Amino acid sequence: MLVSFEGGCYCSNVRYRISLDHIKDAASSLCHCRNCKKAYGGDFFAAVRVPVNTFQYTSGKAKLHAKDNGSGVMVNREFCDNCGSNIIEYSENVQDTYRYVTIGSLDDPSTFRPEGEIFIKNRLDWVPELPNTYQKYEDD
Ligand SMILES: [Zn+2]
Ligand SMILES: [Zn+2]
Numbered sequence: 184m185l186v187s188f189e190g191g192c193y194c195s196n197v198r199y200r201i202s203l204d205h206i207k208d209a210a211s212s213l214c215h216c217r218n219c220k221k222a223y224g225g226d227f228f229a230a231v232r233v234p235v236n237t238f239q240y241t242s243g244k245a246k247l248h249a250k251d252n253g254s255g256v257m258v259n260r261e262f263c264d265n266c267g268s269n270i271i272e273y274s275e276n277v278q279d280t281y282r283y284v285t286i287g288s289l290d291d292p293s294t295f296r297p298e299g300e301i302f303i304k305n306r307l308d309w310v311p312e313l314p315n316t317y318q319k320y321e322d323d
Pocket of ligand 2: 220228
């Protein structure tokens with residue numbers, strides 16, 4: 184059964200739709216790494232991973248920023264160049280397979296609940312562990 188979700192940036196210039204064959208094709212997680220803190224200006228990055236062909240922009244055009252993550256892997260981030268909201272992220276390793284969509288940009292951010300946390304070695308000490316989720320010291 185097809186399930187779809189919509190979202191967009193703060194100023195609504197950029198809008199997108201995720202169309203999944205099955206809800207289980209999506210997987211959510213929190214990342215506590217230093218790069219995500221910098222990129223999103225937050226205490227962690229909450230994302231839902233979806234197959235690349237299930238994500239499409241429906242209006243506006245996001246701006247791409249690409250940077251080496253420090254380990255020789257290029258990480259792409261797309262954001263609204265008017266209001267700055269981050270929309271998606273994908274490293275070069277997964278750019279043909281997945282998009283990581285910012286949970287906060289979904290019209291209903293409660294749709295996807297993180298199943299685990301990664302890079303917990305960089306968790307800020309005032310951010311509590313999510314109960315009943317997997318916990319990864321780095322990313323594997
Ligand atoms: Zn915007
Ligand atoms: Zn990260």
